[in-house]
Amino acid sequence: MDDKIINRAIKEKKSADEIAQRYINEFYKDMDALLVLRPTVEPRATQHIPQIIESIKGLLDKGFAYESNGDIYFSVEKFKDYGKLSRRKLDDMIAGARVCAINGKRHPLDFALWKKSKSDEPYWHSPWGDGRPGWHIECSVMSQFYLGETFDIHGGGQDLIFPHHENEIAQAEALTGKPFVHYWIHNGFVKINKEKMSKSLGNFFTIREILNDYHPEVLRLFLLSNHYRSPIDFSYDMLNKAENNLEKFYSFLLETERIKNVKPINSSFKLANPFSEQVKESKEEWEKAMDDDFNSAKAIGHLFSLLRACNHFIHEEGYKYEDGQKLLGEAADLIKKFGEVFGIFSEKPEHFIKKLKTKKEKSRSIDPAIIEDLIKKRAVYREKKEWEKADEIRNKLLEMGIQIMDTPKGTTWKVL
RNA sequence: GGCGGCAUAGCCAAGUGGCUAAGGCAGCGGUCUGCAAAACCGUUAUUCACCGGUUCAAAUCCGGUUGCCGCCUCCA
Structure with a gap:
């Protein structure tokens, strides 16, 4: 439970739960608008207090945690792998000027597993008195509760590597003695003029602002043009380019719908063969790129190649033949299938193009x-x-x- | 100060030991068109920040230099 939520709840004289629910709802609005699918399970820390307490007990029993004035801390020195994810050594970090000891901690980098509650704060009963969970414990406890002691993929922003994910590993592996996760996926930041976009810097655009002017798929195509690990510089110029590119695909899809209704000449087309090879290759290359650490930028490159092959085929009038028409239909379906993975091309081409036109007319x-x-x-x-x-x-x-x-x-x- | 990441064409961006260094935008030439636009065809980096090294072979590995970014907080 975050201090910000507690403070806001006190200020507005509402329960922390109400505040949290409000922000969750706002979050849903944005994510739905961006065509982000809802997760299967969305656990809340406040609904997993027993499991959290159980974990902390285990860590105390194993000697990885200690009590200090009603707070429970994790002892980073006891966990020999501490720093393995962020490739940091405890000694080096102490050498860094910004770490200083906080009273009650044995080591400056020890972090709270359980915090004694002050008056006014929400609390739960525990063997160590009334309090609330620390700031990292809920993540490892809940993920392990639903996915098992070891699971495959854990994601998050690059800024969470240290200390948050490092601490998750420490808590989880100290307790189970097993690997916590197999793969960590850390995404790069969205930047403005090469600076991290952040609330504190004030250099941010809200999702709502952007979606006011652009179709969500435009934003998606823009973001997918970079590898997720690389930072990406946000600009309206780039967004406009993504918009043009998206329109290009929708224009093609619209064209294929028209072609579908053209009565074919009842014979086969000699160019169908090379084209069918290209389609097959694009499919394989696209999948290969996505299998390689979700290389969406590369995959989109193949998507463009496929588009060009299709337009070339249309240019050569291969679609006028029965088998050519069928092949083009299959290629268009493939493009749509790739789009489905990326969450793009979900609109009817006609609607998309009309919407775009109307939007531009208005602006x-x-x-x-x-x-x-x-x-x-x-x-x-x-x-x-x-x-x-x-x-x-x-x-x-x-x-x-x-x-x-x-x-x-x-x-x-x-x-x- | 410590740690990590990045530097590829005018711009955006893949590529992390060996095929012609993907793809998009912009540019240029062409096909089509009354002329255009769209689409298509062709073209645009002998070279990957810089310096040295390893190797038969380096954008890719190693060492150093410069520049940019991020993390190092009881923010998750």
């Missing part, structure tokens, strides 16, 4: 009626082959930020 205060009107006028000039006047209108539209596209089925337009 540029563009009236579609005026655009349509100009396009009609231009069509008249084009009919009469008065190209100069037609081009004049096109340039005017371009100045307004409208790009028009002449197709066999008429003129369409998009907001730049």
Whole structure:
């Protein structure tokens, strides 16, 4: 239980539970908006007090923890592997100027497993008096409770490596004598101008702010373009590029929907073979990249290659043949399947493109009626082959930020 | 001060001992088009911050230098 929650609860004269629930709800709103799936289990520390107490008892019994004025501390010196995750040595850290001893601790880096409650604070009964759990114990206790003494993957931000994850390992392994987790996955930070984005620096954008202007899939594609371990510099410029790229895929998906309804020539297409090889290769390469430490940046590279192969196939008109059409459909399905893993391409292509257009119209205060009107006028000039006047209108539209596209089925337009 | 990470084209970004250093954006040339746009084709790093070393072979390993970032807090 976090001090911030307690302080807020006192300030607002509400229960800590209410405060926590409120923030959980806000968190859900953002995560749902980002198309993040809900976890299977979402344990709460306050609902696992007995297990936490049990663990602390075990650590005391084994001599890894000690009591001091009603608080229970973990003794880092007793755990010989302490520092193995963050590759730090206790002596080195003491040498660092910022560590100082706190009264009651035997070693400055010893951390609380159980804190004696002060008045006003929520508390639970324990063999050591009324108090609340320390700040690392709930993570290792709850994860082991649901996943076993040893489990495969533990994630978190890079800033949690020390001390939080280091302490989790110490608590868990001291108690069980078994490895805590097999793989640690630590993601890099989102940065602004090469600086960590953080509340205290004030250099942050909220999810809501961003989603106000961008489709959640745009943000996802942007984030997935980097390897999760690398830091990523956030900028609207990059977001715009991701938006264009996403539109590129949706345009292709829209095109394949149109092609699906084209009546094929009843014969086979000679280019189907190389294309089918490309599709197969993309599938294998994409999976290989994802199997290699979730290399989404590489996988997205293969996604682009597949897109190009598909567009090439369309360009060659392979889809006009029965087997070619089938193959293109399969390739499009594959792209959608990859997208599903990334949480992108979940919209109907038509909707996505329309939404994007509407959004841009709004932000540029563009009236579609005026655009349509100009396009009609231009069509008249084009009919009469008065190209100069037609081009004049096109340039005017371009100045307004409208790009028009002449197709066999008429003129369409998009907001730049 | 201690520890860790990063440095690859104009920009973003994969690649961690040996195929032509992925992919995207931007640029340039072409196909298509009345001209464009989109799409497609071609092109854009003899070289991976710098200096030395190991090796038949280095962006990749080792040592050093410079620059940037992060962690070192009873914040989880």
